[in-house]
Amino acid sequence: MNRDLVTIKGGNDGFRILVDSSATMEEIEAEIKKKLETNPGFFPKGTKFELEVADLDRSVKKGIDELLQEHGFGINKSTKKDKRAFPADNAASSKNVQPEANPVQEMMVLNRTIRGGEEISSQSSILICGNVNPGAQVIAGGSIDIRGTCRGMVHAGAWGDANAVIIADRLMPTQIRIANMIARSPDTMEKSDFAERAFIRDGQIVIEPIER
Amino acid sequence: MSEVIVITSGKGGVGKSTTTANLGVGLAMRGKKVVLIDTDTGLRNLDLLLGLENRIMYDLVDVIEGRVEIKKALVRHKKYENLQLLPTSQVKDKSAVNPADLMALCDELRKEYDYVLIDCPAGIEQGFQTAIAGADTAIVVTMPEVSAVRDADKIIGELGRSEKDNIKLIINRIRPAMVDSGEMMDMDDINDILAIKCIGQVPDDIKVVTSANRGEPVVGDSDSQAGRAYANIVGRIMGEDIPFMKFEKQGFFDKLKKAFGM
Structure with missing residues (x-):
């Protein structure tokens, strides 16, 4: 499976950053920079991101935080294995489940x-x-x-x-x-x-x- | 009402033979008529632990093959007249005895003895299948060590598949100081994984080694923690309700030395 190490998704209540926990800090940093700089102006200044990770090191989380702040963004909160924070996701997954009942x-x-x-x-x-x-x-x-x-x-x-x-x-x-x-x-x-x-x-x- | 008990472990070196020898002597000290059968053909050593090597005339394979009667092959213990050993052959291998033979032998011995203890070889192959064939009860010996517990778990599974449901556990060679400092699995962890009734916790004790070298099992030695632990197990086998002893901590040998003014 060839996934992006870092995915930025728009949701009802802001942007989310999804990070592959197998990636190294360097990879994540490069990836986030690339994404932010290819579309300058796409994200308004002061945009808060939600960081969604499976299990990241605290140091990596901090690194991402600092990186975003350099660009004038901030991290809203980091969610960890909490489905309820994303109503959009929930709707999608319950749709998937129904036909399997x-x-x-x-x-x-x-x-x-x-x-x-x-x-x-x-x-x-x-x-x-x-x-x-x-x-x-x-x-x-x-x-x-x-x-x-x-x-x-x-x-x-x-x-x-x-x-x-x-x-x-x-x-x-x-x-x-x-x-x-x-x-x-x-x-x-x-x-x-x-x-x-x-x-x-x-x-x-x-x-x-x-x-x- | 006699009982045939097999002492097994899966892994080698955890103290099956030592346990067999100690339980045998312990039961004999309590006045029971006991016979020990060594089924570790080719690697016999139960006779060494009992100090009986020089008295062996015939062995298990001779009995199975009908060359001698059981009575002639039994070796009587030096000190306890009601303790007999049926040694096995050092030259043959495990294929010399099959499960049906041993089952018949156990049934024969059951008539005359209160307890028949079978010392099982390590492993889960033919030797193990033979050893457990005639047993009513199995005692699984393990150590607080991941590989020994893993093998004990496997052995319990194998015993279950052979429809041996009366299985008891002895945890041997415990180092209380290491358990306390968290470097060794504690008894609750082992009981949680193995989930069978534990009838003995025996601490690691240098006296076990020195007494084995002399051919006198440690069970009679009240100065030894392991000796007392084995005596307690003997009581539990006989149906007594004895609480587990508290181990004396690291400084036990120092204290002992002090007591003797060393």
Whole structure:
């Protein structure tokens, strides 16, 4: 997938800057400069941008802030994994979801711990009431819901369903795969105290806390 | 009411044989009739830990192949008359014994002994399948180390697939000071991952090594933390409700030395 590292989008309530978290500071800086300078006068002075990032370093955020200020712009706020800030996005995504509401949905339910070396695979969605231990693999055609700690490898939408999600009470897997995307865990795993959901947004796997 | 218990771990070096020897001696000290079977054919060492190497006449493979009766192959412990060892062969390999043979042997021994403890080889191959065949209960030994816990997890899965559902856990070689400083996995982490009943937490103790070299398991030694921990496990196997002991911190050996005026 060949995406721009930096995308500037207009929305109902101002401009947004979307930054690919895999890009380096230099790349981001060059990209933003290019975008701002190719259209001088397009953005009125004092325009506030909203910075939307998946997970950027604080230093990178600060760098972008400074860069924008040099051009006489400012950052409104940086949003992090917060869908509600963008009503335009929400409208679009709910439009996408509706036709998929399938009346007949199957689900595989497992009331046990999935241990290392086990592979669970199903065309449908999978609900696991128990832990998924390191070394285990859970592969679902649909979504995966784990009522317990997930430490293994989980693959939702394994046959291409990019709308599949992965939910766990404590989501600390070695790898998350959704459809054809792969995300690996950070090298130092922190314990999360809340349930989290992983899904694809803007061509990346993002994780957000949920309540349940 | 006798019980056949297999002691297994998946990973090597976590203390299966040491645990088997200690539990065997511990149960014998409590007056039970115990037989230990070493199934690690080709890499036998349970006899060394018990200091019985020079008394071996016949072995497990001789019994399985019908050359001698079980009674003749059993080696009686020097100190505890009600503790017997059935050693295995050092020259044959694991294909010499199959699961059905061992199951039949366990059923035979079950008639006469209160506890039959089987020392399982490392790994999940044929030797493991053979060792667990006749067991009622499995004790999984692990260490607070990611690879040992990972292998224990796999072994528990394998035991489940072989329909061995009575599985218990012993966490061996704990270093309390390292657990406290966060450098070693703590007991709650391990119990959370493995999710089986824990019947023992044994600290790492140099006395385990020195006593193994002498061929006298540490279980009888009340000066040793590991010895007391093993004695507690023996109690729990016999159905007693014993709380887990609190480990004395780093300075234990220093204190011990002080106590002896060293």
